[in-house]
Amino acid sequence: MILYVPSSGRSLAEFGISIPAAPDRAARILKALRSDEILKPREAEWLAGARVAATTKADLLRAHENGYVERLFGPEVEDILKVVFELVDAEGNYRRYDPTRAARPLRELFDPELRNLSGTYQACIEAIERGFCFFFGGGAHHAHPGFGHGFCVLNDSAVALRRLQAEHRIRRAWIIDVDAHKGDGTADIFRDDPSVVTLSVHMARGWPLDGAKIRPDGTINPAFIPSDIDVPVDSEEEPEYVPRLQAALEKLDSYPIPDLALVLLGADPYEHDELPSTTPLNLTLEQLAARDRLIYDFLAERRIPQAYLMAGGYGSRAWEPYPAFLKYALYRELGASPVTAEDRSIHARRAPD
Numbered sequence: 614m615i616l617y618v619p620s621s622g623r624s625l626a627e628f629g630i631s632i633p634a635a636p637d638r639a640a641r642i643l644k645a646l647r648s649d650e651i652l653k654p655r656e657a658e659w660l661a662g663a664r665v666a667a668t669t670k671a672d673l674l675r676a677h678e679n680g681y682v683e684r685l686f687g688p689e690v691e692d693i694l695k696v697v698f699e700l701v702d703a704e705g706n707y708r709r710y711d712p713t714r715a716a717r718p719l720r721e722l723f724d725p726e727l728r729n730l731s732g733t734y735q736a737c738i739e740a741i742e743r744g745f746c747f748f749f750g751g752g753a754h755h756a757h758p759g760f761g762h763g764f765c766v767l768n769d770s771a772v773a774l775r776r777l778q779a780e781h782r783i784r785r786a787w788i789i790d791v792d793a794h795k796g797d798g799t800a801d802i803f804r805d806d807p808s809v810v811t812l813s814v815h816m817a818r819g820w821p822l823d824g825a826k827i828r829p830d831g832t833i834n835p836a837f838i839p840s841d842i843d844v845p846v847d848s849e850e851e852p853e854y855v856p857r858l859q860a861a862l863e864k865l866d867s868y869p870i871p872d873l874a875l876v877l878l879g880a881d882p883y884e885h886d887e888l889p890s891t892t893p894l895n896l897t898l899e900q901l902a903a904r905d906r907l908i909y910d911f912l913a914e915r916r917i918p919q920a921y922l923m924a925g926g927y928g929s930r931a932w933e934p935y936p937a938f939l940k941y942a943l944y945r946e947l948g949a950s951p952v953t954a955e956d957r958s959i960h961a962r963r964a965p966d
């Protein structure tokens with residue numbers, strides 16, 4: 614139900630990187646869930662630890678190009694990580710990065726990436742077996758077949774879904790990506806693959822859509838490769854966010870019902886997110902709660918197994934959108950009667966629908 618792998622969270626500060634990440638997000642969300650009067654005595658029913666075999670190179674190659682994977686496993690990995698985490702500026706100077714403050718060498722940042730891949734895969738298995746799982750990690754949706762960027766080295770969603778297909782556990786899947794940034798890597802990987810339908814709701818402007826759509830050589834900038842369903846949301850359009858998501862989910866109904874839905878439940882559209890590139894989109898806690906419940910109910914009504922990944926979320930308040938949703942989902946999954954004041958208020962808010 615909730616998959617918590619303590620080592621899968623990465624503290625970028627340990628590597629001398631100063632991105633406003635939130636490595637304690639999972640711990641703070643767990644604390645909130647454990648203090649809930651319904652969930653507290655039933656922790657063994659909803660909390661799981663790591664139990665699957667590690668991700669192999671062969672798993673990566675179902676979603677990524679051989680040349681890129683080989684470089685990641687060789688001496689060039691540090692150069693790749695510097696590009697992915699944008700640690701060098703156009704003049705060749707370090708930005709956001711001070712090796713003298715690093716407690717660990719940069720190349721070790723690759724290990725948590727691999728653990729993250731296994732966590733996403735396990736969350737999918739749990740969802741297939743039990744109907745619902747939320748993983749405290751995953752969502753590296755900017756990793757393309759042949760390169761990573763935007764803090765994403767390997768596309769865990771694509772690696773997991775292709776592995777599940779190879780193992781004949783699923784045939785079709787949907788990816789519902791509501792992180793603030795467009796799921797450009799995911800769209801690229803599945804561009805010619807009708808077995809995985811991609812939906813991305815994201816900021817209409819800004820990274821990764823801030824470059825030219827067509828490159829000087831006439832090819833498309835890979836960040837602009839379309840998802841099956843793209844829903845751009847501009848600044849000041851926040852009140853339209855949930856209705857547009859609803860319309861996009863209804864479009865999914867025109868595709869065959871999948872064996873699994875993977876949801877990238879980014880918290881970076883939150884108005885208190887601290888990553889500068891997310892400033893154009895500012896959803897309130899109420900709007901995020903409506904977003905999350907809409908997705909859960911849509912999938913639950915169709916009896917589609919749902920696996921959730923935490924995706925983006927930066928700064929000291931990045932944990933705040935999650936507890937309300939997880940209580941909402943876990944109460945339903947556990948068949949528990951919602952009796953807390955908070956849950957009563959959720960029901961009161963839902964009454965007008």
Ligand SMILES: [Zn+2]
Pocket residue numbers: 792793794879881924925926
């Ligand atoms: Zn993001």
